[in-house]
Amino acid sequence: MMLARLRLARVFDQAFHVMADLQWTMLAVLILVHALASWELLVLAGETELTEPATFFYWYATTAYTVGYGDLSPQETAGRLVVALWIFPGAIAAFTTVVAKVLGAIGDVWRRRRSGKGDYSRMTDTIVLIGYHPVRTPKMIDELCAELAREQTLVLLTRQALSEPDERVRYVQTESLTSPAALTRAGLAGASRVLIYTDSDSDTLAATLAAGACAPEAAHIVCYFDNEDSARLVRQHCIRAEVVLSSGPEMLARAARDPGASQVISALTSHLDEGATLFSLTWSAVDASWRDLARRCLDAGATLLAHQPADRAEPAFNPPAEACVSPGDRLFYVAAARLDPAVLSG
Incomplete structure (x- = not known):
C-alpha cells in the first residue's frame, strides 16, 4: 500500500512539472480538454444538475479554485467517482500550475529588473540618467525626486553592477553607455529628459552623442563636463544638449571676492534646502514686457532673474524694462516653490 502511494505521488509530481514547463497555449488547451472530458464523464454518469453549461462552468471553476462552496455536488455514485478520480486531481493541478507560472513570471520580471536586465522601451515621459557616480548620482536622484513637475519615472543606465539599486529608479546595466540596445531598453526613445554624468569627459561625450541620436527631438538633454574642450565638442555636434561645465575655480574666486556667494549659488541650485530656489518656465501667453512680468512675479512672491529668447542660446540678466x-x-x-504659469499670465 505504501509503495502504491509513493508511485502515485511520483506520477502526480512528474505530471505537475510537465505542466509547469508547458507554454501558456498548450496549458490552456490541456485545461480545455480536461474540462470537456469532465463534462462528458458527468453526462455519462447521469449528473444532470451539473451538466448545464453555465452551471458546469461555475462548479468546475470553484472546484479548480479549491473554494468548494458546497452548493453543487455529484449525487450519483458514478459521478462521485468521476469527481474524485478525474476532476479533482486534474482541475486542482491545472489551477496550481497556472498560479505557479504567474508567480514565476512575476518573480522573473522582478529578478531581471533587480539585476539591471529590465526593459523600459515602452515607457514614455521618463527621465533617463546615464552614468553612475557613487556619491553624486544619489544626490541627483534626491534632487529629482524632491521636486518633479509631475509623476515621472527615473531610469538609471550604468555600467556598474549595483547590488542594492535605489528603489526610486528603474535600473539598467550595460557594458557600454553608447549601446543602441541598452539605450533602447532604458526607454530613451520615449524620454522627456536625459541627464548624463559619467566617470570621465570622454565617456560623457560619447554618451551625449549617442543619446542625441536616440532621444526624441523634444527631449531635453543635459550633460556635465569638467573640461571646456570636451564641452565645446558637444556644442558643435549636439547643439540641442545643454552643457553644465564645472565651475570650481571660478566659484573659489567669486567666494574670495564676495564672501557667501558660493553659498547663495549652492542654495539656488538645490531643492532639498528650505528657502528660495531657482526655477524656470516657458512663456506661453501673449507678448508681455519684462517690467510687467517682474511685477507679477513680485506679487506672487518670486523674483524674476533672467530672460532667454527662443532664438538665443544664453539667457540675458536684467534686460531693459521694455524688453518683450x-x-x-x-x-x-527665484521662489520658495514653483509658480503656476497662469499666475503670471493674468
Whole structure:
C-alpha cells in the first residue's frame, strides 16, 4: 500500500512539472480538454444538475479554485467517482500550475529588473540618467525626486553592477553607455529628459552623442563636463544638449571676492534646502514686457532673474524694462516653490 502511494505521488509530481514547463497555449488547451472530458464523464454518469453549461462552468471553476462552496455536488455514485478520480486531481493541478507560472513570471520580471536586465522601451515621459557616480548620482536622484513637475519615472543606465539599486529608479546595466540596445531598453526613445554624468569627459561625450541620436527631438538633454574642450565638442555636434561645465575655480574666486556667494549659488541650485530656489518656465501667453512680468512675479512672491529668447542660446540678466517676452521664451526666477504659469499670465 505504501509503495502504491509513493508511485502515485511520483506520477502526480512528474505530471505537475510537465505542466509547469508547458507554454501558456498548450496549458490552456490541456485545461480545455480536461474540462470537456469532465463534462462528458458527468453526462455519462447521469449528473444532470451539473451538466448545464453555465452551471458546469461555475462548479468546475470553484472546484479548480479549491473554494468548494458546497452548493453543487455529484449525487450519483458514478459521478462521485468521476469527481474524485478525474476532476479533482486534474482541475486542482491545472489551477496550481497556472498560479505557479504567474508567480514565476512575476518573480522573473522582478529578478531581471533587480539585476539591471529590465526593459523600459515602452515607457514614455521618463527621465533617463546615464552614468553612475557613487556619491553624486544619489544626490541627483534626491534632487529629482524632491521636486518633479509631475509623476515621472527615473531610469538609471550604468555600467556598474549595483547590488542594492535605489528603489526610486528603474535600473539598467550595460557594458557600454553608447549601446543602441541598452539605450533602447532604458526607454530613451520615449524620454522627456536625459541627464548624463559619467566617470570621465570622454565617456560623457560619447554618451551625449549617442543619446542625441536616440532621444526624441523634444527631449531635453543635459550633460556635465569638467573640461571646456570636451564641452565645446558637444556644442558643435549636439547643439540641442545643454552643457553644465564645472565651475570650481571660478566659484573659489567669486567666494574670495564676495564672501557667501558660493553659498547663495549652492542654495539656488538645490531643492532639498528650505528657502528660495531657482526655477524656470516657458512663456506661453501673449507678448508681455519684462517690467510687467517682474511685477507679477513680485506679487506672487518670486523674483524674476533672467530672460532667454527662443532664438538665443544664453539667457540675458536684467534686460531693459521694455524688453518683450514672447511665447516660447524662457524665464528664470527665484521662489520658495514653483509658480503656476497662469499666475503670471493674468
